[in-house]
Structures are given as structure tokens and as C-alpha cells.
Amino acid sequence: AQTVTQSQPEMSVQEAETVTLSCTYDTSESDYYLFWYKQPPSRQMILVIRQEAYKQQNATENRFSVNFQKAAKSFSLKISDSQLGDAAMYFCAYRSGQGAQKLVFGQGTRLTINP
Amino acid sequence: EPEVTQTPSHQVTQMGQEVILRCVPISNHLYFYWYRQILGQKVEFLVSFYNNEISEKSEIFDDQFSVERPDGSNFTLKIRSTKLEDSAMYFCASMRDRGQPQHFGDGTRLSIL
Numbered sequence: 001a002q003t004v005t006q007s008q009p010e011m012s013v014q015e016a017e018t019v020t021l022s023c024t025y026d027t028s029e030s031d032y033y034l035f036w037y038k039q040p041p042s043r044q045m046i047l048v049i050r051q052e053a054y055k056q057q058n059a060t061e062n063r064f065s066v067n068f069q070k071a072a073k074s075f076s077l078k079i080s081d082s083q084l085g086d087a088a089m090y091f092c093a094y095r096s097g098q099g100a101q102k103l104v105f106g107q108g109t110r111l112t113i114n115p
Numbered sequence: 116e117p118e119v120t121q122t123p124s125h126q127v128t129q130m131g132q133e134v135i136l137r138c139v140p141i142s143n144h145l146y147f148y149w150y151r152q153i154l155g156q157k158v159e160f161l162v163s164f165y166n167n168e169i170s171e172k173s174e175i176f177d178d179q180f181s182v183e184r185p186d187g188s189n190f191t192l193k194i195r196s197t198k199l200e201d202s203a204m205y206f207c208a209s210m211r212d213r214g215q216p217q218h219f220g221d222g223t224r225l226s227i228l
Contacts, residue, residue, distance in 0.1 A: 047217075091198075100163035104160070
């Protein structure tokens with residue numbers, strides 16, 4: 001079974017600085033997707049960014065970018081120019097390209113933005 | 116932008132009672148999911164539903180749980196006889212097609228007394 005590990009339960013960063021959240025995963029599959037979801041205190045699950053495993057280019061969405069290292073099974077999220085609204089729980093998630101395509105989530109990293 | 120909607124936002128139920136959580140997925144989506152998140156823990160997969168049948172379910176999804184898409188628009192999760200440990204946030208998600216991202220609703224907070 002696939003597993004996702006986020007080794008940083010909490011992170012903090014100064015407003016306007018850059019922060020990187022770590023994620024590693026374990027799989028024997030070659031066809032899969034990786035995601036970062038943001039969960040603010042309201043507890044919605046908001047998609048931040050996605051990466052297809054077959055794509056070598058790292059995904060980018062405005063201030064959010066990933067460092068996808070397929071051989072190392074690592075998928076970190078970099079947030080540039082951190083804003084107060086970025087404060088949330090961030091979950092890394094894996095999804096197989098086969099079968100029901102359920103999401104397997106990591107334990108989450110709570111990100112605090114210091115003004 | 117279309118959204119997944121879930122009702123109610125908060126449900127309080129006595130232990131042993133039946134509860135139905137409701138979801139309206141995005142209208143052209145074909146794949147439907149329920150996840151749950153116990154307070155302070157990670158999000159866990161419960162069940163996936165496609166083509167009017169369950170495509171996969173987790174160990175959590177035992178005989179007390181069932182899902183239904185009764186009218187082509189709603190997607191419901193029923194817990195027949197609730198336990199204290201069923202207290203959690205329940206998220207519905209839908210996906211248009213394979214390879215597309217899943218879109219989540221805002222969740223239903225279920226509290227079992």
C-alpha cells in the first residue's frame with residue numbers, strides 16, 4: 001500500500017519570506033499523481049497544486065511551486081512571499097493512476113505565518 | 116465556479132442513531148468519494164463510487180456504512196448505528212474524469228453524544 005509521510009508537524013515563517021514543506025511517499029507504481037491541499041481553520045480542503053508523475057517539469061501556481069524528485073520519492077512545496085492568508089494545515093496527498101484513484105494523505109504540516 | 120456542497124454543516128446525533136450526510140457533487144463529475152478526518156488527525160479515505168456502484172472501500176467502511184446516489188444529483192453517506200468514534204469531519208469529493216483533481220466540499224462536522 002502507498003504511504004505518504006510529512007515529517008514536519010509544524011513550521012513557521014516570517015511574512016514575505018519563503019518556506020518549504022517536505023513530503024515523501026512510498027509506491028511501486030509508475031503512474032500516479034501528487035497533490036498539496038491546504039486546510040485553513042475553516043477546515044475546507046483547498047487544492048494548492050498538483051503534479052503528474054510522468055512530467056519531469058515541476059508544477060508552479062503563482063507563489064506556490066513544487067520540487068518533485070521522482071527517484072527519491074520526494075515532493076516538497078515551496079511557498080514564496082508568504083502571506084498571512086497562507087496560514088493553514090497543509091496536506092500532501094498521493095493518488096494512483098489506476099483503480100478508484102483515492103487520495104492517500106500525509107499527516108499534515110501546520111504552517112504559521114509571523115507578521 | 117461550480118462547487119461541491121455538503122449538508123448539514125454540523126450534525127449532532129445520539130449514539131446508536133442513524134445519520135445521513137448529504138452531498139451534491141459538481142454536475143458533470145463522474146467519480147464520487149467520502150473521506151473523514153478525526154479531529155487533529157489526517158484525512159482518511161472511506162469509499163469511492165462510480166457508475167452507480169462502490170469501486171473501492173476502506174477497512175473503516177464496515178457494514179454500518181452505506182452510500183447511495185438516489186436521484187442522479189445527491190450522493191449520501193449513511194451511518195446506521197452511530198458510535199462515539201464516528202465523531203469526525205466528513206468530506207465529500209467529486210472528480211470529473213480519471214486524472215483530474217478531486218474537488219472537496221466544505222465538510223460536515225458529525226458529533227456523536
